[in-house]
Structure formats: structure tokens, C-alpha cells
Amino acid sequence: MTTISKEHSDRLYWLGRYTERAFTTLRTIQKLYDKMLDKSKGYADYLKCFGLYDSYGSNEAFINSFLYDGSNANSVAYSLERAYDNGIVLREEISTHSLSFLQLAKDSLAKSELSKNTRLSLLPLEDQLYAFWGCLNEYIYNDEIRNIIYIGKTIERLDLYIRMAYPFDTTQKEYIRLMKNLERAPKGTPYRYNTANYSELVKIMENEDGYKQNSEKVIGCLEHLFEPLEVTV
Amino acid sequence: MTQQNIEQFTKAVGNANEINELLRRYGVKFGIYKNGVFNEQFFPFDPIPRVIASEDFKSIEKGLVQRVNALNEFLFDIYHEKNIVRDGIIPENFIYISKGYLAQCEGITPPNRIYSHISGIDLVQAKDGEWYILEDNLRIPSGASYPLIARELTRIAAPEAFSENEIVDNRNYAQLLKETMEYTNCGGIRAILTPGRYNAAYFEHSYLAEHTGSVLVQNDELFVEDNILYHRTYSGGKTRIGVLYRRIADEYLDPLNFLPESLIGIPNLMEVYRSGNVGIINAPGNGVADDKGIYYFVPKMIKYYLGEDPILKNAPTYLPFYEEDMKYVMDNLEKLVIKDVAEAGGYGVVFGRELTKEKLEEFRRTIIAEPRRFIAQEVIDFLDLPILDNGETVMRKADLRAFVLSGETTRVWASGLTRFSRNPDSFVVNSSQGGGFKDTWVLK
Numbered sequence: 001m002t003t004i005s006k007e008h009s010d011r012l013y014w015l016g017r018y019t020e021r022a023f024t025t026l027r028t029i030q031k032l033y034d035k036m037l038d039k040s041k042g043y044a045d046y047l048k049c050f051g052l053y054d055s056y057g058s059n060e061a062f063i064n065s066f067l068y069d070g071s072n073a074n075s076v077a078y079s080l081e082r083a084y085d086n087g088i089v090l091r092e093e094i095s096t097h098s099l100s101f102l103q104l105a106k107d108s109l110a111k112s113e114l115s116k117n118t119r120l121s122l123l124p125l126e127d128q129l130y131a132f133w134g135c136l137n138e139y140i141y142n143d144e145i146r147n148i149i150y151i152g153k154t155i156e157r158l159d160l161y162i163r164m165a166y167p168f169d170t171t172q173k174e175y176i177r178l179m180k181n182l183e184r185a186p187k188g189t190p191y192r193y194n195t196a197n198y199s200e201l202v203k204i205m206e207n208e209d210g211y212k213q214n215s216e217k218v219i220g221c222l223e224h225l226f227e228p229l230e231v232t233v
Numbered sequence: 234m235t236q237q238n239i240e241q242f243t244k245a246v247g248n249a250n251e252i253n254e255l256l257r258r259y260g261v262k263f264g265i266y267k268n269g270v271f272n273e274q275f276f277p278f279d280p281i282p283r284v285i286a287s288e289d290f291k292s293i294e295k296g297l298v299q300r301v302n303a304l305n306e307f308l309f310d311i312y313h314e315k316n317i318v319r320d321g322i323i324p325e326n327f328i329y330i331s332k333g334y335l336a337q338c339e340g341i342t343p344p345n346r347i348y349s350h351i352s353g354i355d356l357v358q359a360k361d362g363e364w365y366i367l368e369d370n371l372r373i374p375s376g377a378s379y380p381l382i383a384r385e386l387t388r389i390a391a392p393e394a395f396s397e398n399e400i401v402d403n404r405n406y407a408q409l410l411k412e413t414m415e416y417t418n419c420g421g422i423r424a425i426l427t428p429g430r431y432n433a434a435y436f437e438h439s440y441l442a443e444h445t446g447s448v449l450v451q452n453d454e455l456f457v458e459d460n461i462l463y464h465r466t467y468s469g470g471k472t473r474i475g476v477l478y479r480r481i482a483d484e485y486l487d488p489l490n491f492l493p494e495s496l497i498g499i500p501n502l503m504e505v506y507r508s509g510n511v512g513i514i515n516a517p518g519n520g521v522a523d524d525k526g527i528y529y530f531v532p533k534m535i536k537y538y539l540g541e542d543p544i545l546k547n548a549p550t551y552l553p554f555y556e557e558d559m560k561y562v563m564d565n566l567e568k569l570v571i572k573d574v575a576e577a578g579g580y581g582v583v584f585g586r587e588l589t590k591e592k593l594e595e596f597r598r599t600i601i602a603e604p605r606r607f608i609a610q611e612v613i614d615f616l617d618l619p620i621l622d623n624g625e626t627v628m629r630k631a632d633l634r635a636f637v638l639s640g641e642t643t644r645v646w647a648s649g650l651t652r653f654s655r656n657p658d659s660f661v662v663n664s665s666q667g668g669g670f671k672d673t674w675v676l677k
């Protein structure tokens with residue numbers, strides 16, 4: 001008895017995007033944390049990747065803001081809250097169990113803020129996000145629903161990897177995942193790719209040179225992939 | 234086993250914090266608006282259950298089935314022949330000035346003639362053990378999901394409480410609801426209509442949708458075409474809805490039939506319903522039967538429609554509308570509880586003993602001016618239940634909302650929502666007023 005409305009399909013897509021954003025940001029900040037042990041302002045390159053101004057001044061201020069500050073749209077706290085906001089209206093699709101891992105992740109982040117050892121305290125959060133994805137696979141029987149979430153997830157990951165100039169082979173793996181997810185979207189649904197942007201994306205990602213020279217274009221293609229501008233195939 | 238085994242239960246169910254942590258994890262929340270701001274709160278759970286002995290429950294069950302069957306008969310009668318009015322059992326005045334009476338429902342016979350599919354009947358137990366009905370809720374009674382998930386989690390947190398005691402498993406509510414919905418299904422999928430994320434009972438809407446395998450919908454996902462109700466899909470298609478468990482009030486259901494300014498309704502839904510193309514749970518227009526004024530007449534309804542004596546008693550109630558009752562109310566105002574029939578959720582309830590002399594006189598004048606607006610009841614000295622408060626057991630007022638599901642047969646869910654007041658001086662148990670809840674164990 002499944003019928004997916006436009007509203008819910010948007011929510012599923014953004015659930016995937018925000019959960020992935022929280023996860024990749026979390027992992028990146030953990031790497032940065034390690035770097036900061038040896039370097040002041042060890043976050044400077046990260047800010048540059050996203051075109052962000054350095055208003056933090058210290059490693060500690062950066063960490064606090066990018067982990068815990070719910071008003072910072074690039075923080076883990078912000079992304080988790082948005083993921084939960086989307087998840088809470090999808091309970092019957094994703095299950096109470098899956099949703100509970102987002103609640104646990106939020107609680108772990110809140111506890112982490114009070115902890116003396118930031119990195120250790122973040123480990124449960126990472127586990128809970130892995131568990132969330134596992135739980136989705138366990139509880140969602142409708143492939144169409146699962147696929148929309150995964151399209152959101154892979155687009156977000158690809159977008160972040162490209163902005164952070166990840167190596168081609170890593171990015172390409174995510175690109176291949178995205179292609180597979182897009183192929184699974186039934187014809188006539190909004191997640192069937194847009195011809196022009198899809199073709200452009202395929203062309204650029206054919207080889208490493210194309211990727212290196214046109215990474216901004218890739219981000220643009222991803223952003224507009226589902227805009228109903230042209231005939232869908 | 235009786236409620237007196239407090240220590241045993243307290244020990245068995247363990248630490249309240251563990252269960253409340255689990256409830257938090259699973260998002261057991263309710264929303265309230267205060268000063269125009271929406272706040273979502275976790276619903277405080279007390280681990281000491283209310284315990285109802287098997288024999289006691291059998292008697293309650295029988296009484297509730299009888300009451301709900303009579304109320305369903307009443308609703309059919311009121312929207313068709315109105316024999317109960319014609320025969321002088323209920324004054325006409327009480328029907329037509331009730332806000333719950335909807336002329337738009339005249340002549341409509343819902344699928345299988347059932348109006349109240351899910352009835353939430355509020356009871357209290359007096360100190361002598363007698364149960365009294367406080368209120369019938371036949372529109373959109375909420376609360377079943379809380380004890381349902383609490384039981385699931387309590388069984389995890391305190392397994393020995395269930396292996397050592399013979400307790401009826403209450404985790405069949407979703408199945409009962411699904412069967413009730415299917416019995417009303419006019420052909421199509423099952424859907425639960427919610428006003429949205431910021432409704433006080435949104436957790437319940439989404440939890441019941443998940444566990445009944447229904448689609449949770451909002452009005453903008455629905456439309457009527459050729460007198461059929463459809464769900465609009467994201468690919469531009471449509472799926473027929475056969476039964477709609479709506480969790481929005483009658484007046485907002487269909488802007489073309491009720492409040493035109495409703496932004497959460499579905500235009501023409503009533504036409505589809507009138508044509509028998511969709512079942513609506515509960516039927517629109519039920520408010521006429523759970524009006525606080527009509528409550529007074531329910532024992533008479535039971536006699537009238539079923540030819541039986543009521544098994545469960547009403548709390549002693551007076552209608553200032555009747556001269557004799559008005560005199561009693563005026564003479565005893567300070568010891569009665571007065572309820573505004575138009576209010577719900579614990580609002581509009583005034584205890585005479587809590588009013589100053591001046592306020593009492595002012596209230597007296599209001600009752601004289603608007604006698605139909607109020608009912609007066611004796612304050613029942615109801616049984617206090619033990620709750621854990623910071624590790625100590627204290628006694629608090631509590632009621633029980635029993636859920637009665639009407640489908641092929643009328644069935645009482647062997648559980649219910651026990652709500653308690655956290656304030657030692659208060660009789661008001663509603664969650665919106667800060668109350669908490671307990672599990673309700675029916676013993677085998």
C-alpha cells in the first residue's frame with residue numbers, strides 16, 4: 001500500500017542529502033581536528049573550499065561552530081536537525097527504528113559538546129549514522145522510496161567531494177553510484193534525470209582531465225539535474 | 234493481583250529514567266502551543282502501571298460495548314428519523330443547538346451504519362472501586378499510540394515484569410485499527426489524514442500510519458475527481474483512497490461544506506462520502522453525541538435503543554437547563570465541578586470550591602444567563618494512583634481513556650491511556666496541562 005506524494009518525495013530526497021551532509025562534515029571535521037593538533041588555523045583550506053570567510057580565529061572556535069552551532073548552516077548540528085525535520089514526517093516510510101538513530105545522533109552530538117574529549121565523544125555519533133543507513137535498508141521494502149533517499153545521499157556526497165577537491169578515483173566511485181541510482185528511478189518521476197545536465201555530467205566525468213578542469217560545472221549539473229527544463233528520458 | 238502491590242510493580246518496572254530515555258529515543262512527543270509558539274515535548278511516562286483485574290475489566294468491557302453501541306444507534310437516529318426526540322427522551326433543544334450537530338450530515342448512512350469507529354471513553358474509578366464514565370470522545374479521540382509504544386519499550390526495559398505477571402498483551406491495537414479501517418473501506422488504500430507536523434498529536438498520526446500500513450497524508454496531496462477521493466502521486470498519477478482516518482475536526486474537513494476558510498480540508502470530500510465512495514473514520518457529525526450536555530442522556534439512550542440497564546454509571550450530573558437541576562446547582566455550586574460544554578482538553582472546567590465568593594457569584598449569574606452552556610457534576614473522590622516522583626512513590630489523581638473499536642463487532646482494547654496529574658492538588662490530567670501517562674495492565 002505505497003503511494004508517494006510530491007511532498008514526501010522531496011522530504012525523502014532531502015533526508016538523504018542532510019544526513020549525508022552531517023556525516024561527511026563530521027568525518028571531515030575529525031580529520032581537521034587531527035590536523036589542528038599540529039597546526040593553528042588548520043581549518044583554513046576547508047573554509048576556502050566552500051568560499052567561506054574566516055570569522056573564527058582559532059581552531060577551537062571553528063570546531064565549536066562547525067560541530068555544535070545550530071545557526072551555522074554548515075554545521076553538523078544544523079544538518080542533523082534538518083535531517084530529523086525531514087525524517088519525522090516520513091515515519092511510516094522509513095520506520096520509527098530508523099528515525100530513532102537520528103534522535104540518538106542528535107543526543108550524542110549534544111553530549112559531545114559537554115565532553116572533554118571531542119573526538120572520542122563523536123565516535124558514537126558516527127556509529128549511529130552508519131546504523132541509520134543500515135536500518136533504512138532493513139526497514140524500507142519499497143525500492144522507489146529507498147532509491148530517492150540514496151539519490152539525495154549520493155548527490156550530496158559527490159557535491160561535497162568535488163568542492164573539497166577529492167581525488168578523481170574516489171569521486172568517480174560516487175559518481176558511478178549516482179548513475180546507478182538514477183537509472184533505477186522510474187520513468188515519469190521527478191528523479192528521472194534531466195537530459196542536458198545529465199549528458200554534460202557524463203561527458204565531464206569520463207576522465208580525470210575533464211573532472212579537474214570542469215569541477216564547477218559538475219556542481220552546476222548536480223544542482224540542476226532534476227529541473228524540469230527539457231524532455232526527460 | 235491488585236493496585237496495592239505498588240512496591241512489587243515499582244521494583245519490577247525498574248528505573249523510570251530508562252523507559253523515558255527509550256521513549257525519547259523513539260520520539261514519543263506531543264506538541265503544544267503556548268503564547269502562539271509551538272513547542273514539542275516528551276510525554277512524561279510513569280513506569281508504575283495501572284492494574285485492572287480480569288473480572289473488573291470484563292465488566293468495564295461489557296459496559297463500554299453497550300455504551301458505544303447505543304451511541305452509534307443514537308447517531309443513526311439523529312441523522313435520520315430522530316425518534317429519540319419525538320419520543321421525548323431528549324429535548325430537541327439539546328440536539329440542534331449543539332455545535333456538534335451538522336445539518337450537512339442529515340440522511341447520510343456511513344458504511345455498515347457505523348459512526349463512531351474509534352471511541353475514547355474517559356473513566357475514573359472511585360475509592361469504593363466503582364467505575365464512572367466522565368466523558369465520551371467520539372470525534373477524534375487520541376492517545377492510544379502512547380501506551381502502545383510504552384508497552385513495547387517497557388517489555389525491553391523490564392522483561393521480568395511481564396514474565397512474572399499474567400498481563401494481556403496490548404500490542405494488537407494497530408491490528409484492531411487496521412481491521413476497523415478495512416471494514417469501512419469503500420475500495421482503495423487506507424489513509425490517515427493529518428493537519429501536519431505541528432499538530433499536537435502528530436507523533437500518534439505518524440506512528441499509527443506506520444503500524445497500520447496506511448499512507449499518512451495532508452490535504453494538499455488529496456483531490457476529488459468524478460466523486461472519488463484520490464491521493465496525488467509524485468509522478469503525476471493518482472491512487473484511490475477507500476477509507477480516510479481523518480485526524481482533523483469536522484468543521485475543517487471540507488471547505489465547500491463546512492468552514493470555507495479551512496486550509497486543511499478537501500473540497501467536495503463530503504460529496505464523495507455521501508455517495509458511499511469513501512469511508513470516513515470517525516463519521517462527521519459525531520460531535521452531537523459526545524457533547525457534554527448529551528452525556529447526561531446516555532444512560533437513557535441505552536435503555537431506549539437497547540432496552541438494557543446501563544452497566545457503567547455516569548458521574549452524577551445536573552443540567553441547569555432543567556429547573557430542578559438548576560435549583561440544586563445554585564444551592565450546591567461550591568461543591569460541584571462545572572464544565573463548559575463547548576470546551577475540551579481540560580479547559581472550561583471549574584471547581585466551585587476553588588472560586589472566591591465574588592467569583593462564585595459571578596459564575597452563578599453566568600449559569601443563570603446561559604443554562605444550556607454548562608453541566609454540573611458531583612466531584613467524585615476518585616482513586617489516587619501511585620507514581621514515581623524523583624524516586625519516591627506519591628499518590629496522584631488519574632483517569633483512564635478506554636478505546637472501543639467498532640467494526641464487524643464492537644471491541645474494547647485491553648489497555649488504555651491512563652493519564653495522571655503531576656500536581657498533587659489537581660484533578661486535571663490532560664497532557665496539554667502538564668499531565669503524564671502510565672501503561673494500563675489488564676490481567677489475564
